[in-house]
Amino acid sequence: MSLDLTIAAAADEAPPAPTEELPKLSNIGTRALIIEAPGAFDLRQQRRILALADEVATWSGVVEVVPGVTNLMLIFAEPPRDLQACRRALAEAWRRLPPKQLASRVIEIPVIYGGELGSDLAAVCAYSGLPREEVIRIHSSGTYTVCCLGSSPGFGYLHGLDPKIFMPRKTVPSLRMLAGTVTIGGMQAGVSVSTGPNGWNAIGFTAVSMFDLARDTPALLAPGDIVRFTIERDEP
């Protein structure tokens, strides 16, 4: 991102008040630190996490930077000698950095709703009390932001699901959900990336491959991308 944009962003969004609740910092072993944003799961906090990720990736001694959902994990080559100084620097950067301006690359994912591969669509209709056409309309008219990739190769945690079609994860997971299944897990939307057990609700299927080692960039999605689901077909 250019410097101009960063300055524009800074003017656009004033840094948080100094009274803001502090992020939570904790260790996993000696070489990993996690910083968790305070407050709700919202896009602004996620953009601050992504800005922090860009900054700490330039710090010496940091070998991996792994954004999570409103949190960030840093992995060091060696355990930091002065852990407190490291924690202070992280907290300072968190307060100072403006939220990341997202490049807003839009990725369209055509979905075959329902059918055998979207076998939980009826359950989502029942849970939400909405007719099938309405659930599909709501899901396919949403604008989703990729918070981060994680869990399995190329899996994107998507923010932006309409609360009308929130649906808790299943208590008994599907044993063999296909890669490409379009899912709802609580307040999150997703597309499964590997075939296997999965506790999210299957509402449809896409042929788009989310992770392919033959591509220059194997993961289709990147943090900050916008995802839109389009209706390829509604399969009763």
Added chain:
Amino acid sequence: MIEVLSTFALNTVQDLGRFGSRHLGVGTSGVMDPLALTVGNILLGNPDDAAGIEIQTFPFELRFQVDTAFAVTGADCTATLDGRLLPPWWTTPAKAGQVLKLHPPKKGARSYLTLAGGVDVPVILGSRSTHLRSEFGGFMGRALAKGDVLRTAGGVGGPARLGPDEFGAEPADMALPPGASGETDSSDDTLPIRVLRAGEYELFPQEARQRFWRTAWKITHQSDRAGYRLGGEPLKLASRVEMRSYGIVAGVVQVPPSGEPIIQLSDANTAGGYPKIAGVVEADLWRLAQARIGSSIRFVDTTYDDAVAAMAPVDTYLAQIRRVVELYRQRPR
């Protein structure tokens, strides 16, 4: 080149791990016991992170198709070369046609076969490790099977042929006894594993925290390279905590709603959402990798400074082996 003559499930090609792709959701894979692989590579004059074969089901048998120096480290699996018993943590030059057999170990869980030059499989996202769940890396993205033929990156021979025929290293479990220095409790056959408290430790009621330290946690049958599920009286939170998905590293101890802890390991997903109570210190990860299903561990509360200092004996151990190997290599044959 070697040919696999017989193998059971889940024996794979692994190096130290696929680091740098967690942000894409790609887990590290890699050996469970990095110390054993590293020593095996040092004995052969390989780079520390050359790929080897992790054997966790036995017996495992292979034939050398060309002259190749090899080493066997990790769990003591009474290795035999054409029927001749080899000492543990030992390097030996094999002649073409010779058969190496690794028997079920008496203690420890995973043995490592390293070959001069390292196992040559394609490097994917910076590593040769097998990512079993995603079916890439290692040998065709899968566990080894009878009839597989693996090449070594060093070609015929390799650096170890320049040194003496055979020598070895002190096994890690003898050189590095468990627990903090001198503080082992002989009245107790549970394996002490040092941990740092993690983010949600304080959320557990005091009674649960005390029990976390006191319990001899059993490594259940639902344990594998992805993680160890522990058995014991469940640790319950006062109220259920909804975590947002966060990054996972090997050694994180999570407590799912069932209350029985899980230690995430080499094949763990890159993100998870269970409350984390502790993290295993780096110096004890290799030891945990050698703990068997059915055995018990207990967690030892450790400060950050002590956890960092715990790596010093490991570093000293590796430095000594490097020095000895160097001397052997300089000795004329």
